[in-house]
Amino acid sequence: MASIELDHIRHAYAGPSKAATVYALKEIHYTFEDGGAYALLGPSGCGKTTLLNIISGLLHPSHGRLRFDGRDVTELSTQERNIAQVFQFPVIYDTMTVYDNLAFPLRNRGVTESEVDKKVRETLKMIDLADWADRKARGLTADQKQKISLGRGLVRSDVNAILFDEPLTVIDPHMKWVLRSQLKQLHQRFGYTEIYVTHDQTEALTFAQKVVVMFEGEIVQIGTPAELFERPKHTFVGYFIGSPGMNLMPVDIQGKNARLGSQSIALPGAPKTAGESKLELGIRPEYVRLGREGMPISVTKVEDIGRHKIVRAELEGRSLAAILGEDDDIPAEPKVRFDPAGINIYADSWRVEMGA
Amino acid sequence: MEKTLNNKAWFLVLPVLVLVAFSAVIPLMTVVNYSVQDTFGNNQFFWAGTEWFQELLASSRFWAAIGRNLVFSGIILAIEVPLGILIALNMPRKGWGVPVCLVLMALPLLIPWNVVGTIWQVFGRTDIGLMGYYLNALGINYNYVQNPIDAWVTVIVMDVWHWTSLVVLLCYAGLVSIPDAFYQAAKIDGASRWAVFRYIQLPKMQRVLLIAVLLRFMDSFMIYTEPFVVTGGGPGNSTTFLSIDLVKMALGQFDLGPAAAMSLVYFLIILLLSWVFYTVMTNYDSGR
Incomplete structure (x- = not known):
């Protein structure tokens, strides 16, 4: 060896x-x-x-x-x-x-x-x-x-x-x-x-x-x-690993907040960006919470794969995947929140650390 | 399961039956018919029974021809198979050399048999032939018209020149079908060049080699055109193979009865040998 x-x-x-x-x-x-x-x-x-x-x-x-x-x-x-x-x-x-x-x-x-x-x-x-x-x-x-x-x-x-x-x-x-x-x-x-x-x-x-x-x-x-x-x-790692892969959406960063279209998403900290041109927010479908509160989405498709459901939806014109328990229902006016623990910020495709 | 029986279905195989009948069965039966009769022309035939067969099997001329055929087949197989493998192993696997080699190898196969015979007949002539003239000029006494050994050498070299590429192409096809991973694994296992040949290349070539041996054996056992053009069966009877003898008898002497008997025996020999080869091949494949 x-x-x-x-x-x-x-x-x-x-x-x-x-x-x-x-x-x-x-x-x-x-x-x-x-x-x-x-x-x-x-x-x-x-x-x-x-x-x-x-x-x-x-x-x-x-x-x-x-x-x-x-x-x-x-x-x-x-x-x-x-x-x-x-x-x-x-x-x-x-x-x-x-x-x-x-x-x-x-x-x-x-x-x-x-x-x-x-x-x-x-x-x-x-x-x-x-x-x-x-x-x-x-x-x-x-x-x-x-x-x-x-x-x-x-x-x-x-x-x-x-x-x-x-x-x-x-x-x-x-x-x-x-x-x-x-x-x-x-x-x-x-x-x-x-x-x-x-x-x-x-x-x-x-x-x-x-x-x-x-x-x-x-x-x-x-x-x-x-x-x-x-x-x-x-x-690439986010997208390649996981099924479905990580959701990625372009955002603007303002301190501890990320702006996605008209929505503002609270971040666990302030990302240490250095003026990169392309900023993205990544969140795995496992950390997307579907409920009656948060950002409004429109559901386009639900894939029931047995153990759980994959919800395909649109948020601010961006496609988004969420994973839902097999027995969970989708509310009439569905909204999503992002679990802060699952949020990663990418600058020019590479992850940036979050400050306090 | 209930089977639908309809005897009219037999008509569907009729075209094949007719074709086979006219192309094989009827001609063969004509030969069988001749072989048991004697004729003096004028379409008059007399029953001869097994007389021609007895005569044939007792004739030393027949056995000598068979002997020559077997020796010839043995020699050309012993040369063409190892030579073919050797050439195939050394042919390039990729790049511009591949089409060049393949075309070069295919060329002799494309030449009609009597042309091959003519080429070598001229090539070996001692007066104007490139090979015959210079061999003698170099002090080597070579004359295929008079010396039986020279005639044999010429016929064998000609056959090797003509047919080795068939063995090469078959072996090459077997070789290129071996995935790279096998060679890589062999490297990792520390196999020598000989071990790679013995345990990877030879097993992969085994099927095509058996086909090559079968084809070359049958073909050489039935050889007619080339030696006929080069030596005409001579000097003496030294290159008179079975087929040449047969034609001499049937057309030269118009001995239809003995010629028919000989055709049948010849046919049976080839059938028997094909069967032996086929059985050995299939057993070799599935047996172990």
Whole structure:
């Protein structure tokens, strides 16, 4: 196990360039702690797979250094970095048995056969495939195959990190839950450094201790699931995490008040803005209170999704989503209040702190 | 479930039956008919029973031709399959090289068989042929008209030149279907170049390779045009393959009966070998 230090990493597929736009990965400077479970979360094309491939050594970054436990590995090959990676589509060696699949990375490294046997048996137990050892790998189901890919990483006791590249994409929904919790258990028991790439927020939030949200080649926020939910640092995080995402509306700030059209909203403090051009108020649908008092809205749609209702409405000509309990009723003349605890102010898309 | 029975439905398969009858069944039956009769022309036929078959199976000429055919097929498979894999492995996967290579590979396949024969016939001539003339000029005694070994070498090189690209294209198709993740996983697992070939590329090529082997075997076992144009079956009988022998007998000597018997035996051999190949292929796929 090792910590992974990304030292000012940048990458452009076309090679180093002066134009900032060609960089699939803008500057990333961060350290993944030893034994941590991280999720890289972001939409397709945000650079998360690029970052993963740089860590695994399949890509060489255009700029910056990569260190494992302080040791510079930027120039080392994938093999020498000693990491494990699980891909989106299960990679197994069709013609081999399950046992041989797991033994393959060890035999390639010249491990003695008795050691191989011990390790493989151990790993087969860990991934619950002990009864399948002598079966040909080709006949297995997608989730079993994915476990084998994982097993080929686990079998090497000295791996520095295990990387997951959207590993549950091709797995049936009910098996996703099972696999996800098994992954979590494995992490808790053995403490590998794990980096998990996904565009599925549920997956990221359940799997990881820390979620790294990426957007257009940049890390926009790193935090625990609760931090991402309560205090999104960037409007993208607010919008991307949560279902539905955060409500955002342009406002004017006057001291401890925000003006939205003809309405005035009390803020928990005075935002420390510095004359930015675009100011927005963000509030999650969970903090929008629907009742008989506050700002008048007109309801456009109610989506009943079982556990609760999502109310789509208009406030001062802006669309707004609110979450309502399954049994709550919508009053005849609905009005909303914003819970001050859930209010965040954004200047040019980045969150600003509130003063007293 | 209640099935609706309507015998008129049989008429729906009639067009196919008619087509197959005229294209395959009737010609085949004509051959069967010839093979059990003797004729002296004038449309007069005499019953001969299994005489032609007995004669054929006892004739050393027939067995020699089969032997030559098998040796030929064995040699060209042993050359074309490994060579084809090797070329396919070294072909580029992306960039401008891909269309260039594909077109180059497809070119020999587009040339009509008798033209291929003519090309090599001229190419190998000792008086004006580029290869034949310079080989002799370099002191290598080469003459496919007189020396059986030279004739064989010419026919084999010609077949390799003509058909290796079929194996290449099939293998290449198998190779490009392998997702990048497999190569990346192999790197991570520390696999050697040989292990990548043995455990990733070869298994993925296995199906197309079996098809390639089957196609090349059947084709080479039925080879006629090219050696006929180049050597005409000679020198002596050294490159007289089954099909050449058959044509000699049927058209050259007009021995319809023996020729028909030989056609049938030839047909049965190919049918049997196809069946063996097919069974091996399907078992190999599902069995393990």
